[in-house]
Amino acid sequence: MNDASDTKRDWRDTVFLPKTDFPMKAGLAAKEPAILERWARIGVYERLREQRAEAERFLLHDGPPYANGDLHMGHALNKILKDLVTRSQSLLGKNAPYVPGWDCHGLPIEWKVEEAYRKKKLNKDEVDPVQFRAECRAYASKWVDVQREQFKRLGIMGDWDDPYLTMKFESEAIIAGELLKFAESGQLYRGAKPVMWSPVEKTALAEAEVEYEDIVSTQIDVAFEITEAPNAPELVGAHAVIWTTTPWTIPVNQALAYGADVHYHLFFDEHGRKFLLAFDLKEAFERRTGLALRTLENVSPDLLENLRDIVDRQIPGSLLAGARAQHPMHHLGGFFAKPRPFLDGSHFVTTDAGTGIVHMAPDHGEDDFWLCRAAGIDPVFAVEGDGKYRDDWAWLGGQGSVINKKFVASDGPICTDLREAGALLAASDDFEHSYPHSWRSKAKIIYRCTPQWFIPMDQPANGDRPGDDHSGLIAERSEVWSPSRLREGSGEGLLEQQAPKLEDRASDPPPAPPASGRGDNGPTLRELALDAIARTRWVPERAKNRIRAMVEGRPDWVISRQRAWGVPIPLYVHRRTGDYLRDEGVNARIIEAFRNGGADAWFAADHQVLLGPDYDLADYAPVTDILDVWFDSGSTHAFVIEQRYGEGVRADLYLEGSDQHRGWFQSSLLESAGTRGRAPYTSVLTHGFALDRNGRKMSKSLGNVVDPLKIIDQSGADILRLWVASTDYFEDVRIGDEVLKGTSDAYRKLRNTFRYMLGALDGFTDDEKIGVDRMPELERYILHKLGTLDVELRNTIENYQFHRYSRALIEFMNEDLSAFFFDIRKDCLYCDAADDPKRRAYRTVLDTLFHALVRYAAPILCFTAEEVWQARFPSEDDSVHFLTWPELPPLPGDDAISTNWESVRSLRERVTEAIEPLRREKVIRSSNEAEVTVPEMPLPADHLQEIFISSTVHRGEGEVTVERTDNHKCGRCWRCLPDVSEDGALCGRCERVINR
The missing domain is CATH 3.90.740.10 (Valyl/Leucyl/Isoleucyl-tRNA synthetase, editing domain)
Known part of the structure; x- marks a missing residue:
């Protein structure tokens, strides 16, 4: 006999234990910045665009946050969701660019600059408007740079070197051009009627x-x-x-x-x-x-x-x-x-x-x-x-x-x-x-009541709009509901209601604009917008009813503001008639001036030059109001989607919080419907708000703000990303210490699963692979479960249900793999011969699982997936995010296997429940010391013995029973088996392996 007869020997050097340098402790806060730096160094985003240049395109259009202040939890929720969408679409093999953007005009930024003036006891109105606008531009630029780095730290992959900004000269020129399209088609009028007005900010409000x-x-x-x-x-x-x-x-x-x-x-x-x-x-x-x-x-x-x-x-x-x-x-x-x-x-x-x-x-x-x-x-x-x-x-x-x-x-x-x-x-x-x-x-x-510029909701344009066929709208107009508001007293109307909702507002039809030549048969902006809503996919579907009600009841769009920072309304009004000038040549000169000098060109312009030789400036007054900032953001599709990808191209998805039904979703819809006759998007996804752990709105005054930047610094961005992916974000979501602790626990289990696979696959090569037809039923069952998971994950991506995506992935990795498959096969991995077909089959499935799971995890845990991939396939020039959806092996006839193994798993759970009391009472130390009797035998006894990780399995009557075995414990595999002569001796399997 060889050393196998030596019951005193330590056999650990003969056991194939998992081996990996992948650490159990994540240390994400320290690792992630280095991963970001490497992605930038090798140009992951740019190379992806090159690799997918000919692939099917998926366009998510980023709604612009204000360039004002550090990011908050709402930003984090929104941006991470967008990144989940683009990364998952990229994983599916599509070309999914992401162009981040910022809203740089408007009151939030101007107000901050004014605050600095007020602190110095200076009057902003006494400053040259071009100088004041330059200060606003500098303020916005500063916060664009700050927020850009904060968004990148979240792992958001995008074109950060060339984002869109509403204050870029080209953007301002296109915004002006979009407004002039409304003017040229007669969809613009100036009138005096009550609008929402801020006496503090001295401007109309959207x-x-x-x-x-x-x-x-x-x-x-x-x-x-x-x-x-x-x-x-x-x-x-x-x-x-x-x-x-x-x-x-x-x-x-x-x-x-x-x-x-x-x-x-x-x-x-x-x-x-x-x-x-x-x-x-x-x-x-x-x-x-x-x-x-x-x-x-x-x-x-x-x-x-x-x-x-x-x-x-x-x-x-x-x-x-x-x-x-x-x-x-x-x-x-x-x-x-x-x-x-x-x-x-x-x-x-x-x-x-x-x-x-x-x-x-x-x-x-x-x-x-x-x-x-x-x-x-x-x-x-x-x-x-x-x-x-x-x-x-x-x-x-x-x-x-x-x-x-x-x-x-x-x-x-x-x-x-x-x-x-x-x-x-x-x-x-x-x-x-x-x-x-x-x-x-x-x-x-x-x-x-002030003189303002309006886009009418119920006045047909005097010309055809390109886009979808709207002949049905003209033949049979929908009745537009215009509810009256309850009035209880004085002239304030809406302001006196107990709980007014602006989205419920409507007004009587406006007076006809001063411009003439309108047609009577074309669809109105309201009709076009309602038709576009019906043609758009809304996720969740109930969002359609909400925005439809808002558009049905909204008043004319007040597009003018009495401020300094923004895109001016580039119109000339005849001093005698009050009509605004509509001339394509003049408009072309205005747009070109904006393209060369930005919107500042209007304030410093030689207006006679812009008017040209056919008009006398003495007869025309340039408008000094600026555009509603929602018109700016509503026009972004023109200078982001169409300018970059071609005229007529629409975004596949807009994704923002539910408040944007009356904000960006609606302003984009109205702008595009008015100029193109259709929506600028084919789908719209709405998410809820981030609340504190008690379901309250976060507020500095309440002291309940959860800072995403602190979470990143302490735990890493992947923890925040996993939290977002795990929430039912179609509703409001909660976050706090307890929620994050649960997320961290879930992350730790996923990380340990990857760590186990990396160790178990140490030294694995293609030569070790074995065909599915030669695999044991358990491996085929797990591959079948992987195939079911694959279909489910694809479906959740199609429906943007990442909470189901993450739940399915976590349950598979924890329940099907760690607690079941890996637990059963660890003995095979550690103790079978290296060339044993069962061990080869297990490692072949592990390899398949690894390639699939690291891909599935990549959209959510973008940093950890990269770390996992590099741990097995180290390469300075490669990235997990270049990979596409895994191709799984075909599994013919596995439905029967699945049904059979589900009953086996159910029986295993009953056995585990029966063993646990004996373990607690220290009758046995592990399931290996258990003699198990079961009422049914769905598999042979030696198979069930391995699955239950027990000493023996017998067929009996009644319930599952367990008792301590008298079998001795193998000195190598530590299993208590009938063929072990004494404690420390080897079982037959281990002796054969050692003898080889």
């Missing part, structure tokens, strides 16, 4: 620049004395009562609105004063005013004599037609002395709150504006851009600001004057409601 906060406002009840009532003369001398939470709109009041179907009533107080208000609102009015109102039947006899002309106590709203009242401050003369007509506002006047009579200020409410306009009442522009009444205004001229709480308070100048005039019936500073604020300055906004 809907996406507004957020809502709960505030406490002053509410007042004001009496307007009725002076004329041709249909109900008994009302003369009575006071129509209005209720409002915006006292500052009373100085701009021009009318009163009633509901034709509302039942009004004349009430009397103890002094005999008559008040007109809705019958249903009497009790609420009494609570606010403290008055005890009486009806005719309970009026005292001494007052009844004065009321004998009253015919009927109840006044139908329709009888208020033609009535007039006087303003409480009529004694000031001029504007205030004009009678205030009663107008039929039945489409918005209700009896839900207030008094049933609404005061109208057409300068400060959409309903007010359209109702008064129909009656020939125009705005008066009393409130200036800073929120103060203009200096020449008879009441409170030069005072304000109207959003100042003290100014509008119950003891402020407005209420004080109304009280002295005897018109203030009630005032209290306790009305709680939601109110819109500027997203940037956090200050309250107002509705303010």
Whole structure:
């Protein structure tokens, strides 16, 4: 006998233990920057573009974040999701470029530059606009560079050396050109109507620049004395009562609105004063005013004599037609002395709150504006851009600001004057409601009527738009729902609602633009946009209903801003007619000037040169407003997708947070529909927001901000990437220490699985491979499971369900491999002969698994997958990200094997459960010491013995039973087997291996 008979020998040198330098400890925070540096050095992104130049293309268009401040968790969630998409599409063999971009114009950046001026007690308005714009450009450039490095640190693969910036000269030229397309087709008009206005920032705001906060406002009840009532003369001398939470709109009041179907009533107080208000609102009015109102039947006899002309106590709203009242401050003369007509506002006047009579200020409410306009009442522009009444205004001229709480308070100048005039019936500073604020300055906004530029939603263009066939839209137009907003009081309209939603807003059709020549048969922008929504794939599908409702109800697009930093509206307006100039030659010169000198060229231009010889600058005024920044970002498809990949090319995917239904998704849709007749995308994916561990919005004031940069510095970007991939990001997602701990645990298991495979494959070559037809059933079963996983992962990529992708991958690697396949086959790996067919089959499957799993993991764990790949195939010039989807071996007839092995696994679980109590009680130390009896034998006993990792397996009746074996333990493989003569001796298998 050889050394196999020596029971004292240490046999470890004869065992094939896994061998690898791949460390168990990740150390990602230190390793990842070096991997990034190597990727940049060998040009991974650029080489991928070369390798896939002829492949099918997949275009994800990056929505531009503002170049302002360090990245936050929302940025991380968004950018990582985009990287998962592009990397997975690249893995599928497609050419999936990623061009990152930044929104460089607009209020957020300008506001930060202004803050620096304010700290120095300087006035930005006194600075040369070109100089100020240069400072904005420098500020944006600084943050582009900062954010670029932070996004790269997340492992985002893209064209970082040539991103798109809305402030590049070429970009600004194309943005201007896109606007001029609207102008040339007549889809542009200038008009004065109420828009959202920030008195602090002195500019109109886009809907996406507004957020809502709960505030406490002053509410007042004001009496307007009725002076004329041709249909109900008994009302003369009575006071129509209005209720409002915006006292500052009373100085701009021009009318009163009633509901034709509302039942009004004349009430009397103890002094005999008559008040007109809705019958249903009497009790609420009494609570606010403290008055005890009486009806005719309970009026005292001494007052009844004065009321004998009253015919009927109840006044139908329709009888208020033609009535007039006087303003409480009529004694000031001029504007205030004009009678205030009663107008039929039945489409918005209700009896839900207030008094049933609404005061109208057409300068400060959409309903007010359209109702008064129909009656020939125009705005008066009393409130200036800073929120103060203009200096020449008879009441409170030069005072304000109207959003100042003290100014509008119950003891402020407005209420004080109304009280002295005897018109203030009630005032209290306790009305709680939601109110819109500027997203940037956090200050309250107002509705303010100013001259602005609009793109109409419901006006056909005077020319065909290229794109999809829209003949069906023309033949049968969809009815556009235009809901009226509930009005409770004064001219602010929307601002007085309890919880207004801007996406629910709509307006009556706008007046026709001054430009002529419009066609009557073409589809409107609203119709085109709704048609494009129907033709687009929305993920999740419910997102389609949300954006459709927003587009159905949105007002005309206000595209002008009264700021300095942005792309100007490059139009010339005729000084006499007010029409804007439409001339292709002039437009071409403007675009070329922008291309050469950027948007600054408009502010420093010789406008006569741009106008050319056919027009005289004395007849035309250049527009000084700048474009809404959403028009900038809505035009990015033109200078990113089309400019780089060809005219008419659309993005395969837009991917942003759910707030972009009223932001970038919508502005891009409207811009493209207006200029191309279609959407700029074929699919749109919406994700939720990143919240703290308790589901709250992150806020510095709450101290609950989770900083992605700190996570990267402490744990590495792959941990953050795995968290993103593991979340159901179609909903809001939570992150905190406990969540990240779970993610780190999952990562550690995946890393250890790769480490095991690397060690188990040490020295493996193609010569060791064995055909599938020669493999044991267990290996064929695992390959079948791998094939099932492969199909599932492809499906999740198609549906952008990376939470299912990561879950399926993690479950396969943990449950099917580590806890099952690897556990069973470790004895074969360690102790079988190197050329044993079963061991060769196992290592062949391990090799197949390795090539598949490292690819599957690469889109998510981009750094770790690179480390794993380089550990087995080290090469300075290679990368795992050059690889494509794995090709798996064909597995004919494996369905039956799968069914059989699922029952085996179920039985194994029952055996493991039965062994565990004996292990806890230390009857046995491992399953190798267990004698197992099972009720069924789906495989031969020696196979089950290996699968259960037990000493022996017997067939019995009833439940699974386990007891300690009397078999001795092999000194080499440590299995307790019947053919081992004594502890430490070798089993037959090990003796054969040693003898060879």
